[in-house]
Amino acid sequence: MQEIKRDLVIIGGGPAGLAAAAAAREAGCEDILLIERDRILGGILNQCIHDGFGLHRFGEALTGPEYAQRYIDEISDLGIETLLGTIVLSMDRERKLTVSSRKGYTRIHAGAVTLAMGCRERTAGAISLPGTHPSGIYTAGTAQNFINLQNIMVGRRAVILGSGDIGLIMARRLTLEGAKVEAVFELLPYASGLPRNIQQCLNDYDIPLYLGTSVIEVHGKDRLTGVTVAEINHFRPVPGTERFLPCDTLLLSVGLIPENELSAGASVKMESGTSGAFVDDTFMTSIPGVFSCGNVLHVHDLVDHVSEEAALAGEFACRYLGGGISRVDAPISIEPKNGVRYVLPQQVSGTSDFTLSLRVTEPSRGRAVWVREGDRKVARKKLVRLHPAEMIRVKIKKDKLENARKLEVSVE
Ligand SMILES: Cc1cc2nc3c(=O)[nH]c(=O)nc-3n(C[C@H](O)[C@H](O)[C@H](O)COP(=O)(O)OP(=O)(O)OC[C@H]3O[C@@H](n4cnc5c(N)ncnc54)[C@H](O)[C@@H]3O)c2cc1C
Numbered sequence: 377m378q379e380i381k382r383d384l385v386i387i388g389g390g391p392a393g394l395a396a397a398a399a400a401r402e403a404g405c406e407d408i409l410l411i412e413r414d415r416i417l418g419g420i421l422n423q424c425i426h427d428g429f430g431l432h433r434f435g436e437a438l439t440g441p442e443y444a445q446r447y448i449d450e451i452s453d454l455g456i457e458t459l460l461g462t463i464v465l466s467m468d469r470e471r472k473l474t475v476s477s478r479k480g481y482t483r484i485h486a487g488a489v490t491l492a493m494g495c496r497e498r499t500a501g502a503i504s505l506p507g508t509h510p511s512g513i514y515t516a517g518t519a520q521n522f523i524n525l526q527n528i529m530v531g532r533r534a535v536i537l538g539s540g541d542i543g544l545i546m547a548r549r550l551t552l553e554g555a556k557v558e559a560v561f562e563l564l565p566y567a568s569g570l571p572r573n574i575q576q577c578l579n580d581y582d583i584p585l586y587l588g589t590s591v592i593e594v595h596g597k598d599r600l601t602g603v604t605v606a607e608i609n610h611f612r613p614v615p616g617t618e619r620f621l622p623c624d625t626l627l628l629s630v631g632l633i634p635e636n637e638l639s640a641g642a643s644v645k646m647e648s649g650t651s652g653a654f655v656d657d658t659f660m661t662s663i664p665g666v667f668s669c670g671n672v673l674h675v676h677d678l679v680d681h682v683s684e685e686a687a688l689a690g691e692f693a694c695r696y697l698g699g700g701i702s703r704v705d706a707p708i709s710i711e712p713k714n715g716v717r718y719v720l721p722q723q724v725s726g727t728s729d730f731t732l733s734l735r736v737t738e739p740s741r742g743r744a745v746w747v748r749e750g751d752r753k754v755a756r757k758k759l760v761r762l763h764p765a766e767m768i769r770v771k772i773k774k775d776k777l778e779n780a781r782k783l784e785v786s787v788e
Contacts, residue, residue, distance in 0.1 A: 377474075377480075377481045377482065377483050378480070378481075378482045378483070379482070379483045379484075379485070380482060380483075380484050380485070381484070381485045381486075381487075382407055382408070382409045382484055382485070382486050382487070383405060383406070383407035383408065383486075383487040383488065383697050384400055384405050384407065384408045384409070384486065384487065384488045384489075384490065384693055384694065384697060385408075385409050385410075385411065385471075385473060385484055385486040385488075385489050385490070386400075386408065386409070386410045386411065386489075386490040386492055386690075387411055387464045387467075387473075387489065387490070387491055387492060387493055387638065388411075388412065388419065388491070388492035388493040388494055388670070388672070389410055389411070389412030389414070389417040389418070389419060389458065389460070389492075390417075390418065390419020390420060390421065390444075390492060390494050390670065390671075390682075391418075391419055391421060391443070391444060391447065391670065391679050391682050391683050391686070392419075392492035392494070392669050392670020392671065392672070392682050392683070392685070392686035392689075393410055393412070393419070393490070393492035393670070393686070394410075394417060394418075394444070394447035394448065394450075394451055394683075394686075395447060395682070395683040395684075395686035395687045395690065396490045396492055396667075396669055396686040396687065396689050396690030396693070397410045397451050397454075397456050397690060398447060398450045398451050398454060398456070398687070398690070399686070399687035399688070399689075399690035399691045399694075400490075400690035400691065400693055400694040401451075401454045401456055402454075402691075403690070403691045403694035403695065404694055404698070405693070405694035405697060408456050408457065409457050409458075409459065409484070410451070410456060410457070410458045410459070411458075411459045411462050411463075411464055411475060412458065412459070412460050412461075412462065413461070413462060413463040413464075414460065414461070415460055415461050416460065417444065417448050417451075417458065417460070418440075418441060418444030418445070418448060419444070419494055420440075420494060420517070421440035421441060421443055421444040421679065422440065422441055422444065422525065423440070423517070423520050423521045423524045423525050424439070424440030424441075424520070424524075424545075425439050425440060425441065425524045426439065426440070426545055426548075426549070427439050428572075429442070429443040429679050429680070430442075430443045430446075430679075430680060431680065432678065432680035432681075433679075433680040433683055433684070434446070440679075443679060447683070459475070459477065461477055461478060462475050462476070462477035463475065463476050463477075464638060466638065466641050466642075467489065467638050467639075467641060467642045467666075468641075468642055469642055469643060469663055470485075471485070471486040471487070471488070471489050471663075471665055471666060472484070472485055472486075473486060473489070486665075487665065487697050488665040488666070488667065488693045488694075488696050488697050489665065489666045489667070489693075490667045490668070490669065490686075490689055490690060490693050491636075491638065491639055491653070491661075491666065491667065491668040491669070491672050491673075492668075492669055492670045492672060492686060493634075493635040493636070493638065493672040494634075494635055494670060494671045494672055495632040495633055495634045495635055495671040495672065495675055496632065496633055496635055497515040497516065497517045497518075497542070497628070497629075497630075497631070497632055497633075498515075498628070498630045498631040498632070498633060499515055499628065500513055500628060502630075502631075502633075503628070503630050505537075505591070505594060505628075506591075506592060506593050506594065507593040507594030507595060507603075507604075508594055508595065508596055508597065509594065510594070510596035510597055510598055510599050510600050510601075511598065511599050511600070512530075512531055512596065512599050512600030512623075512624050512625050512626060513594065513600060513625075513626045513628070514530055514625070514626075514627055514628070515627070515628050515629075516536070516538075516540070516542040516543040516545075516546045516627045516628060516629040517542050519546055519550075519625075519627050520542065520545070520546055520549065523549060523550075523553060524549075529553060529555070530550075530625055530627075531550075531555060531600075531623075531624045531625025532554075532555050532556065532624055532625070533555065533556050533558065533622065533623045533624050533625065534547075534550050534555055534556070534557050534558065534623055534624075534625040534626070534627060535557075535558050535559060535561065535591070535603050535605075535621055535623045535625070535626050535627075536557065536559070536560040536561070536626075536627045536629060537560075537561050537590065537591050537603075537626060537627070537628050537629070537630060538560075538561075538562060538563075538568065538628060538629035538630035538631070539560050539562040539564075539567040539568045539569050539574075539585060539629065540568045540569055540629035540630065540631060540632070541568075541569040541570055541573050541629075541677075541765070542629050543560060543569070543627055543628075543629020544560070544569045544573040544574065544577040544578060544629070545573060545577055546627055546629070547560055547577050547578060547581070547583050548576070548577035548578075548580075548581055548583075550625075550627075551581045551583065555625070557581075557583050558621055558623055559583065559584045559585070559586055559621070560578060560583060560584070560585045560586070561586050561589045561590055561591060561605055562585065562586065562587050562588070562589065562590075563588070563589070563590045563608055563611075564587065564588070565587050565588050566587065566738070566739050566763075566764075567585060567587070567765070568629075568631075568764070568765055569629075569765055570677060570763075570765045570766060571761075571763065571765070571766075586605070588607055588608055588609075589605055589606065589607050589608060589617075590605065590606070590608050590613075591603045591604070591605050591626070592604050592605065592606045592613045592618065594626065595620075599624060600623060600624055600625065600626055601622065601623075601624070602620055602621055602622040602623055603620075603621055603623060603626060604618055604619070604620050604621075605618070605619060605621060606618040606619070632671065632675045633651060634650070634651045634652045634671060634672045634673065634674070634675065635672055636651065636652065636653070636672060639653055639661070639668065639672070642663060642666070643663075644661045644662055644663055644666060644668075645661065645662035647718070647720070647722060649712060649717060649718030649719075650673065650674040650675075650718045650720060651674075652668060652672060652673040652674045652720075653668040653672075653673060654722050654723070655667075655668055655673065655720060655721050655722065655723075656703075656707065656721050656722075656723045656724060656725065657721045657723075657724040657725060657728070657730040658688075658689075658692035658695075658696070658701055659673070659685070659688060659689035659692055659721070660692065660696065660701065664696075664703070665693075665696055667689045667690075667692060667693045667696075668689070669682075669685050669686040669688075669689035669690075670682045670685065670686050673685070673720070674718065674720060674733065676767060677765060677766055677767045678767075681733075681767060681769075685733070703725075704725040704726070704727065706781070707723045707724060707725055707726070708723065708724050708725070708726045708777060708780045708781060708782065708783060709722065709723050709781070709782050709783070710722055710723065710724065710732070710782075710783045710784075710785065711782065711783070711784050711785070712734065712785055712786075713784045713785060713786040714786040714787060714788070715736055715737055715738070715740075715743075715786055715787030715788075716734055716735070716736060716737065716745075716785050716786055716787060717734075717735045717736060717737045717764065718734060718735055719732055719733070719734040719785045720732070720733055720734075724772075724777075724783075726774060726777040726780060727774060728774050729771065729772065729773050729774050730771075730772055730774075731769050731770065731771050731772070732747065732769065732770045732771075732772060732785065733767055733768070733769055734767070734768050734769075734770070734785060735764055735766075735767055735768070736762045736763070736764055736768065736787055737764065737787075738764065739761075739762065739763045739764065740761075740762045740787065741760065741761050741762070742758075742759075742760065743758075743759065743762055743787050743788060744756050744757060744758040744759065744787070744788055745757045745759065745762075745768055745770055745785065745786070745787055746785070746786050746787075746788050747770060747772065747783055747784070747785050748783065748784050748785075748786070749777075749780040749781070749782065749783055749784075754772060754776045754777065754780070754783060755770055755771070755772050755773075755776065757770045762787060770785075
């Protein structure tokens with residue numbers, strides 16, 4: 377097997393990997409290798425041909441491919457080496473990577489690694505979808521890939537299960553392509569997707585959204601013929617509310633899972649709240665020199681936030697290589713409390729300002745996110761609307777952290 381050495385290896389050429397690579401180079405890292413298993417860079421953005429990307433980052437509404445292209449051009453201008461059609465198969469705690477491509481296997485010894493592998497969708501199997509499993513059942517992202525990248529229409533009469541953003545966007549996409557979208561059904565009492573997508577993808581096209589309702593049976597032998605839906609109470613169908621809906625297509629938009637098989641294989645410490653790595657305020661994981669960012673760290677609401685976070689992770693990886701980052705003896709831990717589903721970073725040094733990213737457990741209005749150390753207020757952010765679909769960010773100043781040991785983050 378061929379053996380090579382690199383200062384910084386970035387795994388994944390989506391928006392996170394691209395932004396991390398550009399920022400690392402700008403911070404002075406000369407020897408960077410970006411590895412992507414697909415034949416092109418850009419990650420999942422390549423199939424997101426609708427607009428609305430980049431409003432925060434560029435102040436413009438770009439399509440996914442346009443947004444990605446800005447970064448692809450940047451890393452090309454910066455002369456960053458990329459390996460396409462190459463998959464990282466494993467990583468160990470000494471940052472040795474095994475990669476496979478058409479040329480065979482290569483072992484790479486990396487000074488630092490940035491994990492940017494993105495996430496994948498939950499499937500019918502993952503949610504134990506009841507009934508037969510004929511053709512016509514797709515994850516929303518698979519349908520997006522068929523329609524937008526391969527010009528293959530997936531069906532004519534669709535039902536969407538789950539109100540995640542990709543499902544909402546596909547409800548509109550299918551309608552624009554001439555299909556009839558009967559409805560979106562959501563198990564929870566509130567929508568999982570962003571309010572702007574509910575308005576622009578469902579309300580604007582008169583597609584109904586039923587909350588507290590789910591598909592309780594799938595019908596069809598070779599091809600889907602319909603689904604039975606019912607209201608749900610305490611995860612059980614409410615008797616008498618069942619109804620049959622004929623359809624030939626069922627799209628699932630029931631959650632995303634960070635692709636952390638490589639991280640787990642190297643025994644990176646993981647967090648149950650995010651299904652991503654445990655990181656500090658430099659985005660370094662429990663393995664020194666291994667950083668994580670983007671959707672593999674936690675599922676983001678907007679790609680603009682992915683790019684911003686990944687740029688920091690890339691810059692810190694560069695600083696690590698130059699000896700500019702070391703662990704402090706007594707880090708400050710950060711824990712989610714009342715009303716907060718997760719918060720990251722999970723640990724900070726307290727020696728510099730940082731930004732907390734968090735998600736709440738349920739929608740509410742006119743409440744505040746509090747960050748406390750014991751009884752002492754460290755930060756407070758008042759919000760008009762809090763929603764689990766929207767990531768909340770709170771800036772923390774280092775001068776508020778004197779003698780702090782543990783920060784608790786809650787909604788009050
Ligand atoms: C189907 C789908 C549709 C989406 N649509 C939208 C949308 O419309 N709007 C929006 O704001 N957000 C959308 N998102 C969220 C979107 O994923 C993020 O905003 C953003 O793309 C995340 O960037 P990333 O670089 O972390 O991940 P990705 O874009 O997923 O990129 C990860 C890259 O890593 C590569 N990779 C993974 N493992 C390996 C490996 N072992 N070796 C080599 N390469 C590897 C993958 O091939 C991929 O190219 C969507 C997500 C999905 C899954």
